[in-house]
Amino acid sequence: MSGKVDAALDLMRRQPPSDIDATLSGILDLAPECTEELLTSIDQPLKVMRDTQANRDYLISDFNRDGDSYRSPWTSQYFPTNDGQGAQPIPPLRELEQDLHSTMETYRELYFNGGIQSSYVWALPTAENGFAACTLIKKECDNVQKGLTKGCWDSIHVFEVTPSTNSPAPGSAGTLFTYKLTTTIMLTLTVGSLNLSGNVTRQNVRDDYITHAPNTPQGRIDHIKNMGSLLEETESRLRSHVETLYFQKMKEIVGYLHSSADLSEADRRRAAQRNIMAGLGATPASLAAQAAARVGTR
Amino acid sequence: MEGTEAKQQICHALLMASPPGEFNEVLESCRTLVGDDTVLDPVVEEISHAYNVDQMNIVTLPTGEKGLITAYGEVSPNQYIIPKKSLLITYQHLQGTVTDTRPLAPEELSDKEPLRQAVEAAMNAYVAERYKDGVCEVYANQYEDGSSALVICLQATRINATSMWTGRWRSVWTITLSSANADCKGTFQVHTHCYEGGNVQLKSSSEVSATLEMAEPAPFAQALIALIRANEQKYHSQIDESFTRLGEDTFRALRFQLPISKQRVDWQTIAAQSKVGHELGRK
Known part of the structure; x- marks a missing residue:
């Protein structure tokens, strides 16, 4: 079971994040026995629900779910309604x-x-x-x-x-x-x-x-x-x-994949610089100073 | 049996979406999730074949040179023409190995071979100029209606495990030849994956068309490569512009770096205020 959960998490790290819903539903079809564990450990794009009592939208996730209903932070009521069956936080936590x-x-x-x-x-x-x-x-x-x-x-x-x-x-x-x-x-x-x-x-x-x-x-x-x-x-x-x-x-x-400049040109420049440095025993700092002096004399 | 087929289809979709260089890892995870090798074994070769052809997989030839596995060089699901070496290779998709090679006979080559070779030479120089990890193939294909086309496939992949990213560039140029003109159609695709502390992917594609006048092989190849160079550079610039636009407009509009006041939130104050508002609202 834990091997399957790890495999599912590995897939979630590799599959295109733009298809997260499709990937997750595929994974759950492959290993339905891991559904509960995967739903609590995989973050999904947030979905919007309407609190028809407060007339306001709220976000749903596994954290406010009870069965197929979701508790609204505005009224603490569940939508779609589950006839007062859903779990409620104890009063100090609701406050x-x-x-x-x-x-x-x-x-x-x-x-x-x-x-x-x-x-x-x-x-x-x-x-x-x-x-x-x-x-x-x-x-x-x-x-x-x-x-x-x-x-x-x-x-x-x-x-x-x-x-x-x-x-x-x-x-x-x-x-x-x-x-x-x-x-x-x-x-x-x-x-x-x-x-x-x-x-x-x-x-x-x-x-x-x-x-x-x-x-x-x-x-x-x-x-x-x-x-x-x-x-x-x-x-x-x-x-x-x-x-x-x-x-x-x-x-x-x-x-890196496609270079906007000629690669052989860049290679030649790097090689030339290495030769100059080797020949003159120059350090990058002294080269930079030379370059700055050249710019100054232009 | 129906369940088996559904699982095979899901794995097919997951595997086809594998980021560059990660097919084997995705396959391993699919196998673990399914937990029954008899489900995947009958289809895994076929999926691997579809993925390799779609991605234009790079293959290392026995000589050490690199070629491409593409639909344009496919003779059978295991046999591919490698035009740059005039070879027919037998390829094992899952292992990624070449198990047999046979030189193509002169009569197996298209009558566009001189043109193909000129384009290939120019392409090789261009790929070396712009793609650190680029591999290309130039195919000369004859169709049943008597028309012929050159197809240029270019693929560059870099797997950087230390910096936790992979990336792939694909270009396909189809050059349909007639006596006067060549219709050129290019398609480009880029897919990258960064997995340091998360999963971020870029997917992009584009198409372009142009017409060239026919000419002798050498000048035609030069004109064609100039067209390819300019359009691939243009596509690259468009991606860079998209980054700039998304970064400067969209990203900033989604979440500010700091509130308009340029001050971080005074939590003591807003928590106390919310308390007041909330107490009032409750009455």
């Missing part, structure tokens, strides 16, 4: 969820200027005073005017918050918690027949204090503050990484 969700709405507006965000909180049975949470953000962008460019960004942030096993610094006030965040960004960009898509995942762990009692309004603000700054930092760093990977590295690879 935390509402606070987290509305704080992340502000974050979404500041960084995404649109899109949809949903946050969910659930119990961690293994840790007293601990909990798990996720923040999902989806933003799409079609620019028909500029030659049909299309983009879709999905952020999947999953937190595990547990009382820290480290001892607090001497003289520090409050309770130390460990915040473990796993962030996946899925990004698809297309223009004409060019498709650039993928997903990157990064984990970040940090200890931080809450200075008020857990399960009080102020204690919840402390948690959200700690989670928010970790999320902001991780997502911003991952965004820079994605930018380098998608645009710089891909451009280099294409340039």
Whole structure:
């Protein structure tokens, strides 16, 4: 069974990320016995559901699923309705969820200027005073005017918050918690027949204090503050990484396959430079100085 | 039996989508997932054949030189013409090995052989000039209606395990010959895969058409290679422009590097504000 799960994850790392839904459904048909495990370990593009009670959209994932229905962060109701059968977070966690969700709405507006965000909180049975949470953000962008460019960004942030096993610094006030965040960004960009898509995942762990009692309004603000700054930092760093990977590295690879300049010309220049350096016993620095002097005399 | 067929089809689709140089790894994972070799064994040779021909797989000849496995040189599913060596090779798709070679007899060559050779010589020089890992074949094919065409296949693959990326460039030029003109149709495909901390892939394709006047083999080959060089460079530039546009417009519009205020979020404040809003909303 674990061999099959590993094989499935290996395929997910190799198959074109633009076909992630088709790949996953194929894998599940090949090994239906691994369905539950694979659905919890493979990130899928976020899908949108309508909360008809609040008249607002929300994002669905395995984190807010019960059977075939999905719980809305706006009303905590399930859609499609399951007649009140779906699991509900206990009241203090639902309070935390509402606070987290509305704080992340502000974050979404500041960084995404649109899109949809949903946050969910659930119990961690293994840790007293601990909990798990996720923040999902989806933003799409079609620019028909500029030659049909299309983009879709999905952020999947999953937190595990547990009382820290480290001892607090001497003289520090409050309770130390460990915040473990796993962030996946899925990004698809297309223009004409060019498709650039993928997903990157990064984990970040940090200890931080809450200075008020857990399960009080102020204690919840402390948690959200700690989670928010970790999320902001991780997502911003991952965004820079994605930018380098998608645009710089891909451009280099294409340039490696097909050279825009004559390769023999470049080879000749490199060989000539090596000869000069060998002949003169020159260092790259002294060559650079010579080159600079030549430019100066022009 | 129906289940078997469905599983074979799924594996076929997964294998055909393998990134450059990763077919064997995908096959291994498919085998593990299926967990029953009797499902894949009957079709694996056929899928490997389809993949190799689609990708124009590079083959190392017994002489150490490289040739291409393509639909244009296929005599049977295991036999391929390697025009640059006037050889017919027997190729094992799964192993990627050549098990037999036979020189082509002069009467097996097309009457366009002088033209083919001129184009091949010019292509070889061009490939060395622009493609570090490029391999090309130039085929001269005769059709039943009496018309003939040159087909130029070019493939370049780089597997960089240290930097965790693979990439492949494919070009196919079909030159349909008539007494006065040559209709040239080029198709280009690029597929790259970066797997450092994730899975990012670029897929791109394009087509182009042009007409050349017929001439003696040497000047015709020069004119043709000039056309190919210019159009492949143009396609490359279009990809670069797409990167720039997607990076500067689309990517930035999706998620800002910093909020408009140029300041990171003040979490204490927005968490407390949300709290207020939420308490109000609840009443």
